[in-house]
Amino acid sequence: MNIGEIAKRAGVSRSTVSVALSGKRPVSEDTRLKIQRVIDELGYRPNASARALANGRTSTLGLVFPPAGNHYTGMQLDFIGSVVEAAAAHDYDVLLSPSGVDSDRSFQRLLGERRVDGAILMEIRLEDDRVEHLNAVGFPCVAIGRTAHPEGTWSVGLDHTALVEACVHHLADMGHRRIAFVNRPEQLLRAGYESAHRGLDGFTKAAAERGLTVRTYCCGDDAASGQACLEQILYDDPATSALVTMNEAALGGLYRGLAQAGRHVPRDFSVTGVAAGRWAETVTPQLTAADVPAEQMGRLAVDLLIERLDHPDAAPRHHLLAPPISLRSSTGPAATGPAH
Template sequence: MITIKEVAHHAGVSMSTVSYVLSGKRSISEETKRRVEQSIVALGYHPNAGARALASNRARVVGLVVPLHSDQNLPIIMRFVSSIVARARDHDYDVLLLTKEAGPGEAHRVIARSMADAIVVMDVESADPRVPELRAVDAPVVLLGVPDDHEGLSCLDLDFTTAGRQMASHLADRGHRSIALIGSPPPVYERGTSFAARLLAGFQGETAKRGLLASVHSCAAGYDAVSKCLDDVLHPDRGTTGLVVHNEAVLGPLLLELRRRSLDVPGDLSVITLCPDDVAATLPVPLTSIAVPAEELGAIAVEMVMARLGRELAPEVRLLQPLLTDRGSTAVR
């Protein structure tokens, strides 16, 4: 990679002169400026984000707020992060990853110190305490998630409410009368995480509308926790014939435990899940699923903040419609 030192040597000037040409902070003679620019072209030098920031009075950085919790599925989180980083780089922006618990004031601190030009917020709660602060941030802010009170904020997510309804409806349409939701770990619901609450609301709304017997089971990660959860789900009094699984981390252990109990999918028990397509397709039993479009959501979030840089655009809420793929793991009863 060509460095600023090599450009300076090629042009016969100091490194500070090259920096001044790039930043425009000081007056440089036209002749010197032309030599530096010719050297940049000849060597194929690409200024880094910091140098470009000097010229544009922007940090050319997107702040990504993603507090990490022990109950989160990190591989899924990293799909979002990787997509955001990749799309930001397409715009010659870097990403500042803020992984600590970011309470009120964090977004203001990042923007006030010129650490970032825009903010993307993940791990959004239904009653998120950061909402008043985020409304007041003097920079574009996009939430990957939808709090209950989202007035004045731009939000983006999968339509989890519709996803919950569709998965319950999928089983009901196949004659299942008693179904169960195996949901996220308890802390996810305790925090009031928006996506989990919305999927639960959709599931419960559809099962009530259809007159189904329905139970909800929060399930921690780990084989023992999955086994204990299944003991409750499959209690003979419930007569459960179909499962909706909204917990990517338990899918593998769940299928192994069903096999250990000599339960066939879908012969004995139908299973539908919400997870990335490649995960659902490569499990020991490929599962009918609604896709988590992490890569698409990450890319759209970046495009939304980029569209708002230097522009006054009205806040918007964008919900991607669920896409269900039938892989044969749900049977007609």
């Protein structure tokens, strides 16, 4: 069913039907009611493309979210769910694009064909050509994360530097002197992923302030990599008594590696890091962690993007979150006995 059929049955022109649907110009009440009766009889629903042509809006937001590996992690799925839920509250749909750089065909289709009104960008890099490109062409976007030059970019960020620093100080306050840092995969660090770099900066800074003996590791986003990383940590320095991790997906493997090495958590070894609360609570013992507020961040990003769409001339706004460490059961005082 199309506008032509509605016009024919209502005895008016196609342009009159189009104007009545878009509301761009007034039509007489009699004509509007006549058209509405036909629409009700036929069960007509204008498709998304027609609505976009009529009012300049698609009622769809783009979520540009490349998976770091061959799958989305639990935390990433939490973010996707939070964005979809927040968008629905504003009566918007979400179109997911797994684009890592602005030259990706998916990214170009999303923007070039104007399939969405604005975009939320995830997995931000310190030098991110997607952010630069959208800012350059004036396309409304909000970044979840911060580039090295955040001026002019609307964003919602997590202060990974401060959060990892807080984890290190928490361990040092309990007497731990030899601590490992388990980061995201090496390819993400090389690619300039913002969270991986800022987390590493926070770890290095806090360790230097406290005079700690430390080692840093990159780890794949899966349990097997986590177990292998833990084995390497204890091989490199058996006296290591604690670790801080940014890698939630590897957490189960880190715990398994400790169990197989005979290290009891937290009596012999403490574990802390940055993770979504519901994931921190799935391991035993539950993880003492700076809880990533995925739901809040997704909601804030959608709210900022809607604000930007409704007020195109508004100055850029930013939210930088630094949630406190939630003390659970995975950290304790450093053991005073001999090293294993």
